[in-house]
Amino acid sequence: MAVDLRALAQKTWRTIASIQTGVVLLIMVVILSAVGTIVLQRPVTEPDEMQNAYSPHALRILDAVGLTDVFHAWWFLGLMLLVSLCIVAASIDRFPNSWRYFSRPYKYPDESFRRALHPQKLVPIADEESGLMAAQRALHSVGFKPERVVREDHFGIFAERHRISELAVYIVHASLLLIFFGTIVDGLWGWRGTLNLNEGQTSNKVELGDGTARTLPFAIRCDSAGQENYKDGTPKKWWSKLAVVADGRDVEKKEIVVNDPLLYGGVRFYQSSYGPNGKVAKFMLVAAPNHGSGERQEIGLAVNDTVPLDADTTVRFAEFIPDYAVRDGQVYRKSNELQNPAAHLVVTSKSAGKNFDVWFPPIDEIADNSKSPWQFQATDLKMGHFTGLQVSHEPGQWGVWSGVVLLGVGLAFVFYVVHMRFWAVPVCDLKTGKYSLWIGGTANRNRDAFDQRFNDLVASVEAELKAIPVISQSEQVATPATEKLRV
């Protein structure tokens, strides 16, 4: 039984680590993501648009299987985890081999290896030492650091470059895992929300996507916000002057624009929208007395401001209704959009001990416009603006960005850094007793360019051989051999 279990575990492991599983998983990710871009997704679509697009029945089915929110569905997350698992397993499965390759370089090629290797070349040499010297010099001249390998019964030259390239693919896989890890951290501990501020307002409450509020340990104040337009009327720039308020004082100030957020305490504030907030910043009026003394004067009122008109009379801006309706002699607020605005002023006369309700526009039966001792003429209504800030906290970001950098480095190594190895071994033909130098090389990618390099190296070894004066034990024998070579 136990053996069976072990076999089963081994089999499962091999399945997970296999490239087929990886490819099948990738195909599934591809198909499901494609579906996620074709079926309307709940998080980015208005509910009635969803209902227009699909019949209630279809919508129920789509909702039930999660196809209306593919990228946040548990099975999509599960799939991504499986992909990660597969990457980890495949890497673990293959890593020991690569590591052995990396940590214990194969320095002396044995005979079977020599027979199978491509490219290779035999160059006739006078004796072992001069051959090895020539190889060493030739390798030096192309920037390698050749190393003499001496074993009990044989010796040779080994040189290599960019051994790290063998591990590059693990760098790429590790970087992908790092990116996944970062996004998971963000998914678990990160949050996103919005914060709308009127000019001058301070707040530390961020409204999150699910409707709940989050209180920040510091507050944000919007000093001013605005929009600049191009000549054709399209927006050119949105900006907000923000201040971070902590412990009752301003600790940081920044003017943010789109593409340039404010970062404080791990929380980022992005410029996301801008517009009128339906509130009046200033109501500009010209006031003139009905009769008698007093002069025409220009006044500007914010809501709840009270201004004296003369010694006896004051005016207060009581209320502003952006969209009003009248029912049963009462004024109601129909909506907060600036559709059908009404302004309510209260003129108080101390001597008469009376309040007069002045309305813009003069609403019948309610407004005392004509009875008021002062008459008003509205000249301008300056609306207040709000700035819409996108707020996000992404603690996993460092993982994502370092993963991206690592991915770039890893890919550069995978595609453009070649692990090249050269061996040179003197061999002796047993029949003729003549020596030749066996030169072989291999590269882990871009083999055709390597072949060219190999041929150059062989040519350079041959040139070196000619240049080296023969210093062998028996000059009489060696000279004819080199002569032959020259022919």
Added chain:
Amino acid sequence: MARAKTEQQQPATGMTLIVMVGLAIAFLLFMAFLNVVKSGNLLNETNLLFATLIFYVGAGALYLGFGVTGTESYVKFASLATWLGLIANTAAVAHRWYEAGHAPFSSVYEMLLSFVWTLAVLTLVAEKKFGVKVIGTVTMPVAIVGVVLMQLLRTEVHPLVPALQSTWLHVHVTLAMLAYAACALSFALAMMFLIQDNMKTETFLAVTSASTLGIYASVVLTRFEKWGGLSLVAWNPENKAEVFLSKGVRLFVTIPDLGWLMTLTLLVVASPLVFYALARWKNDDSFLTLANRAVFLSILLQVMTLVMFLVRANDGRYPSLDADGLFPTSLAASPFILSGLVGGVFISLLYLLLVWRRPDLGRLLPSADNLDRITYKTICLAFPLLTLMIAAGAYWANQTWGSYWSWDPKETWAAITWLVYAGYLHMRITRGWRGRRAAYFAILGFVVVMFTFFGVTYLLPGLHAYA
């Protein structure tokens, strides 16, 4: 003997085509010049693009001529025409850049302009550096379709909206254009490989027929209206925009009788596939001859349909089923149908080229092994570029929208493209996929790239609304 004869005849036919293409280019340029003299504005973008188009068409014709006849001198003139087209194209890009005050990356039109430019550059690079002379046979028609599409798109210069005012726009889009052009190149090389690899012409026949069938079937299934009409989106020529009945609901007009023509073409286009199936089923090669004839017929009908479509959809007012009165439409309102029809003709012509190829065409191409390797190399170039493009986009999105990944359709499809090429690399490196399977994979990759580039923009709009 017969061989010697053809060799002798060659210079004659060779010159004919060059002279013809040269005369056509000169004639078109002359006509354009007359127009320009009348309007008095020589160096505007329309003229530059027109010159680009003329040169690219000339280059395309010469490359095709080289593909069919193998005359070496065609290639020289073809690259000359490509060079001239590239100069005009560069001038158009520069003009646009100057006019707009920013790099031409901010609308579909501007992206196409840069894409076509990159494609032409890479074509010349592939030709000169890798010696793949026929590559223009595939890339030039893609460039031509690109320039034609550009004529239909909105060209007004828009100032950059706040979200686009970032250095990352340039990084992101430059990387995207380079990556996409490299993908286009790998696609062309994979096609060359399939030709060099002596893939059976029947297989090409089946693929060609199936893809044209797919094009016409999707047009007929989605747009065939009662009484043989073809419904197209109504177009408002003043605003240069589609007409909407309400939010998200487009107004369709019906062009009478065009639906019948489409259906007829659909049937004819399907017939080669039927003959191919019969040939396979009965094991009788005589059906293949029939199938080849059917391809001829289908090309004739396709060209006719295309011409009718061009004539009728470009102008005129048509009734609508949803509203009273007559409404105008325009080719610009139906970019997909138009590219589908042009693409269909193009694929079928490519098949003809294959049927008519000289038996020694293989000699003119690099060896299959080499093509396979170069395809792999271009993908080795495209993949890191794609990776960097996505990374730059994510970093930028994080600065603008406050989130590095929003599963927006464009993002998702970019990731899908990346995954497809990642699959290619894994199969090639670890499973040793070479040759045909790798070539199919490269072709699939390019199809996904094109969908990400155009399809997503028009079909699946999201945050990436600019392009």
